[in-house]
Amino acid sequence: MPVNFVDDKKFEATAHVIVVGAGLCGLIAALAARDAGADVLLVEREDNVGGAIQMGRGLIPAAGTSYQRDAGIADSPGQFAADMQRKSKGSSDVRLTLGVATAAAPAIEWLADDHELVWRLEVGRPQSGHSRQRLHGVPERSGVALVRRLEEAARRAGIAIVTGSQVLDLYADRSGRVSGVMFRRPSGMRQEFGCHTLVLATGGFAANTGFLRRYIPEVAGAQYVGHRGSAGDALYWATQLGAALKNTSAYFARAALAVPYWQLTSRLLIEEGGVQVNLKGERFGNEVEASTDFAPLLIAQPQGLAWTVYDERIHSEAMLLDDYRELFDAGAVRHAGSIEALAALIGVPVTEFGQTIEHVINCQRSREVDLFGRDMTHAAAFGTPLYAVCVTTALINTLGGLSIDTRARVLRTEGGVFPNLYAGGHASSGVTGPHAWGYLPGSGWLSALSLGRIAGHSAAEQALAGQSGADWAVK
Ligand SMILES: Cc1cc2nc3c(=O)[nH]c(=O)nc-3n(C[C@H](O)[C@H](O)[C@H](O)COP(=O)(O)OP(=O)(O)OC[C@H]3O[C@@H](n4cnc5c(N)ncnc54)[C@H](O)[C@@H]3O)c2cc1C
Structure with a gap:
């Protein structure tokens, strides 16, 4: 999984935004980037989109939604962030945690208003560690059904989705500006694509025993029951680019x-x-x-x-x-x-x-x-x-990865951000802090939703600012 450092790499086709990985984070990032006016290419290594959320019920926590107000539940992003901080004993990034908590309710409303998603609030006993009832799911209460609705929304929005195609290489110049990717199509053909900005939404690294041994040896021998796409591809690229990693011990x-x-x-x-x-x-x-x-x-x-x-x-x-x-x-x-x-x-x-x-x-x-x-x-x-x-x-999954700021921009080990690289969901450092016990239930789906939207929107804004139009069509 190399990063090829080439200063003037030319591509036959270039998209405004490429999103790598079509789990919850990638689907949301692609939708947000498309809504902001960008042409988006979403690349997924498996034959179907959805990633790990298909293996769960897909109940996403969000605070201050209209669904909570209708049910008479008073909640706020501040309260939600405080619950996360209490769970992580203050070890999660304060600004990122508040940012993610703040972004969740608008993301839920946006998906309902602009993309025809239908939400139901879980009104039973609040989930462990949550001070309020704030879990939102589709009526079927299933991650598979949520993915189906998101995929339909993505196709309606005109997002180009390529499945069965693992992104293997990145191209970047010496300053760390990413210029494109190479992925392998199901036929075995290797295809290069340029981009103005890149979002890494490749999930965690729990399916990669080598990374587990390095970052979380205590669970390297545990039975893995998660998604096989969580192979830690973003970590290979991160280390070559000089990206900072954070919370890689959390799981x-x-x-x-x-x-x-x-x-x-x-x-x-x-x-x-x-x-x-x-x-x-x-x-x-x-x-x-x-x-x-x-x-x-x-x-x-x-x-x-x-x-x-x-x-x-x-x-x-x-x-x-x-x-x-x-x-x-x-x-x-x-x-x-x-x-x-x-x-x-x-x-x-x-x-x-x-x-x-x-x-x-x-x-x-x-x-x-x-x-x-x-x-x-x-x-x-x-x-x-x-x-x-x-x-x-x-x-089930790992919770740390590329260190990001509140706009989901990837941080460098020596400080500062990469010019056009974004990450979210389990590919990023997340909001649980460095310990397994810092995980507040639902935090995985929360960070995929909130950071996916932030990353997609930020990537599109940057790609569209002063950039010429995208010049491609996926064949
Ligand atoms: C059994 C189970 C139960 C869970 N229960 C909960 C729960 O109750 N609450 C909760 O919050 N979370 C839960 N989770 C975790 C939750 O599913 C994840 O937090 C969330 O779905 C992560 O989304 P993501 O988009 O970041 O990553 P993923 O869903 O892992 O998506 C990443 C995608 O990227 C693709 N990909 C990876 N590398 C490449 C590449 N090089 N090129 C192209 N594509 C690539 C993968 O195939 C995958 O589709 C559960 C997970 C499992 C497995």
């Missing part, structure tokens, strides 16, 4: 991958009162702190394994979920009529396991905060039979 993982079924277990098991014990029969932390906080603790346990333990009430609720029923039918869920019988069944020391579960039940009965600071005041006490499912850590 999003869940202590919830059923072993050996390799399917994520529902958050409901823990949120409704379940606990996790290691192979010694001991709990090792507060399971309800955002699941990302718990994953690093699980990695440190013997064999990196734990049993999620819960009771009949939680099991019955979970059986309403397709994913859980599948796991149950596959034999992943063990159950027994007593604590001792369950310990024997799952192979953990009976005495330690018994003491652990008795302590949990005592806290649940007396409605106390337990020794890990977990609030048991609302949890119903476990009854029998008890259930257990064996889990390990699932790595």
Whole structure:
């Protein structure tokens, strides 16, 4: 993935803006650039657009939207930024965090008003770490459906989308001004394209074991369940260009991958009162702190394994979920009529396991905060039979990357910004700070949405200022 430093590189065709990667960030960046009047080429390595959001529900947090006002929810970007800062214990970039929080609500409204997206606000209990209900999703509550609507909007807007085409090389002059890209078409043909500005929206690097070993060795051995396009291509180019990297140690993982079924277990098991014990029969932390906080603790346990333990009430609720029923039918869920019988069944020391579960039940009965600071005041006490499912850590994505300013311009290691290079979403440094525990749920989709729009708009403005028109058509 070289950067070719050529001062007078000539291209047969040049677009105002090229966006590399058509995940949420890239789709939004392309739409924003097109709305600002630019001709846009969006290049995606996979055969279909959408990236990682297709693997989730696509509920995007935004504060101060009309949907919240209609539901009587008072919220503001300041409040949202404060929630993010609280979660990251003040370790995320203050200006970028406020900028991203401020950009989210206008982006949600823009997609509805100008691109026919329909949003529904989640009005249940606020998601862990959020002080308000602020998750917005399409009516289907699915990332796939959101992507379908965005792709339709992009095609209506006249954005040229090229799929199955990985961008391999960048061209730049000695000052670091990017002049174009080279990508490989599905036929194997290599095609060069010039651009006035470039947006990197290539996602994270969790599918790249080499980068994981270098930047986050603790998760290099974890099972990766994310999108295979998260190969860290932007990092190869960044290091050659001399771009600054930030927060590359941050990641999003869940202590919830059923072993050996390799399917994520529902958050409901823990949120409704379940606990996790290691192979010694001991709990090792507060399971309800955002699941990302718990994953690093699980990695440190013997064999990196734990049993999620819960009771009949939680099991019955979970059986309403397709994913859980599948796991149950596959034999992943063990159950027994007593604590001792369950310990024997799952192979953990009976005495330690018994003491652990008795302590949990005592806290649940007396409605106390337990020794890990977990609030048991609302949890119903476990009854029998008890259930257990064996889990390990699932790595979902990395959260750091190219360091950017509040206009999504990529920063140089020696200070200052590159003349025409932008980044957003997981390709960029994001808003969670350098630690896995700094991740406020929804921050991934938030930074893809907000930074995508900022990057696309900034890139188009720059490309159109004093530049001649684009001179190309994608064949
Ligand atoms: C199972 C799962 C659950 C998740 N749940 C949540 C959640 O609850 N909340 C949340 O906020 N986030 C969640 N996420 C993370 C979320 O999906 C990401 O934060 C977000 O989608 C990142 O968007 P992005 O556009 O930056 O990157 P991506 O979605 O990774 O998109 C990057 C795109 O760039 C393409 N690409 C990469 N390199 C090249 C190249 N060289 N040339 C061309 N194309 C390239 C990739 O193929 C990909 O399509 C989840 C992710 C997964 C996998």
